[in-house]
Amino acid sequence: MGTLKRFSAILAIFGIVLLTASDSFAITKTKRKATTPTRAVTRSEAQEAEARLKEMGYPAGKVDGVVDGTTRSGLILFQKWEGRKITGRLTRDDLEAIMTATAPAPKDTGYKHVEVDVDRQVLLLVDDEGAITRMLPVSTGSNKQYREKRMSGLAYTPRGRFRIYAKLSGWRKSPLGLLYYPNYFSDGLAIHGNPEVPHSPQSHGCIRIPMSAAAAMSRVLPVGSIVLIYDQQGWVSAKDWAEADKLKKQEASIR
Helix, strand or coil, rough: CCHHHHHHHHHHHHHHHHHHHHHHHHHHHEEEEEECCCCCCHHHHHHHHHHHHHHHHCCCCCCCCCCCCCHHHHHHHHHHHHHHCCCCCCCHHHHHHHHHCCCCCCCCCCCEEEECCCCCCCEEEEEECCCEEEEEEEEECCCCEEECCCCEEECCCCCEEEECCCCCCEEEEEEEEEEEEEEEEEECEEEEEEEECCCCCCCCCCEEEEHHHHHHHCCCCCCCEEEEECCCCECCCCCCHHHHHHHHHHHHHHC
16 A cells, blocks of 8 residues: 555656646747747848838938948938837838838928937938938937036037028037037037937037038038927927028019
């Protein structure tokens, strides 16, 4: 009788071991399924993504399926605009998002101006017809207090409507650093080239743009150009300014 009890106990323990091993195998199998790698984007798919980016107005370079520096710049702008994780890489999720996205649109139309979307950290150059002729990544004020070079203050980029009131070619030495092709819009703050344009707001209040775009932007932003700076809290149109400019030109031509 004692032998039978011991045999029954051994069988019970063996059953528990088998059940535990089975559960462990099932968990491992589930984990393996969860970590199945996503299928890589093919060259033909990358080519389709480049074509769609270009169609929407993003820089895409040559539509050849090769993700080069220009394509990465376009991807970063797309990811910024759509509120996606900024990587500059073309994943399958990004591919699907690109193929179903709509083109960026400015807040205001009907006159030539610049828009800076602080939330997205993107600059738009808008023509008279309301079309976006150029998009650039920017870095605006960090909204943090700073104390450096015997100066202190809040690193803030003001929101509202402004005009370019002064500009310089090449480098300009300012109290807080060097500015490349600065276009001043408010109390010494400028849209200017900088070697570092992080994806997040990091400036003292100026609007940083890539060095490679600074000279070209300066050429299309004469003194008097309208600049709209806004965030999700709201924005202000400058159509009345644009209309006033038109009237002045008409009066000048009559004289």
